[in-house]
Amino acid sequence: MSEDVGRAFLYEEIHDKIPEYKRPSSSSESDKDEPSIPAGRKKRLFGRKETVHTILGGGKSADIILWRNKHTSGGILASVTVIWLLFEWIGYHLLTFICHSLMLFLAALFLWSISASFLDRNPPKFLEVILSEELFLTVAQAVRFQINDAYATFRFVASGKDLKTFLMAIGGLWIFSIISNWFSFLTLFYIVFTIVCTLPALYEKYEDNVDAAVEKAMVHIKKQYAVLDEKVLQKIPRGSLSDKKHC
Structure with missing residues (x-):
């Protein structure tokens, strides 16, 4: 009897030290830790x-x-x-439009500058516009990146690795060529x-x-x-x- 009591006591002591494993009662409890997709979220383009x-x-x-x-x-x-x-x-015509616009703009500023002294008003203030070298370098880098990207795309399409992309490119250029025959460049723009x-x-x-x-x-x-x-x-x-x- 003493051995049975000792074994029971030892079993209870070991059982208390071991954490009890609890199996989830339902699938909804096991999914609590996993991220869930909102029900109202829709698939976007x-x-x-x-x-x-x-x-x-x-x-x-x-x-x-x-x-x-x-x-x-x-x-x-x-x-x-x-x-x-x-x-x-x-x-x-574009050149005629630019020349006429500059003529009107210069004439308006010239008359404003002359009449300001007679009418005791402030003459027009001309802003000093100086384009920095960094601006041109930034634009040049952006253009260089676009040209390299376009050439890489052209090389990939022409390499024959993806027939689907090749057909899409040919179809897009063909549709664009047809549309360009219907309108002028300015109208298309x-x-x-x-x-x-x-x-x-x-x-x-x-x-x-x-x-x-x-x-x-x-x-x-x-x-x-x-x-x-x-x-x-x-x-x-x-x-x-x-x-x-x-x-």
């Missing part, structure tokens, strides 16, 4: 996580594009529209500028509906591309570079 304002830079340019200040955005769009009407409808000034603001306003519609369209496009890839693209013979070297 191209998998983006930032807002439209952040993607556009988040500065004054983004405020203008998204019409945060309606007077500034409307004034810029109206000015570009007037310039487009002058060149396309009236037949104004005005159309692109109008799209940039209107579509982002409209998308920000109706982004939930647009994201849902684009997601459905992308699913349909992927299905059609899968059929095209299976029936046509995979049947195109491709020679590897390693085979050519051995030959």
Whole structure:
């Protein structure tokens, strides 16, 4: 009896020192430590996580594009529209427009400077504008980066490593060449500028509906591309570079 009592006492002592393992009663308790996805979070266009304002830079340019200040955005769009009407409808030329604008500006400043002494008013103050070397270096570096990036993209598309990207590039250039035959360069620039000034603001306003519609369209496009890839693209013979070297 004494041995049984000793064993029971020893078992209770060891059992108290060992932490008890508790299995979760349900799956909901086991998922408490794992991060959960909010139920109201929706899938955004191209998998983006930032807002439209952040993607556009988040500065004054983004405020203008998204019409945060309606007077500034409307004034810029109206000015570009007037310039487009002058060149396309009236037949104004760019060099003539620049010369006439400078003539009017210089004449206004000249008359203001002369009349200021007779009318006892302050003459116009001319700001000293000196462009720094750092500004030109920054612009040159940005242009150099864009040129190198464009050349790297061109080299990747032309290397034959990705047939899908090649077909998309050819299709995009072909569509752009057709559109360029319909409009002049200035009209095409005005159309692109109008799209940039209107579509982002409209998308920000109706982004939930647009994201849902684009997601459905992308699913349909992927299905059609899968059929095209299976029936046509995979049947195109491709020679590897390693085979050519051995030959």
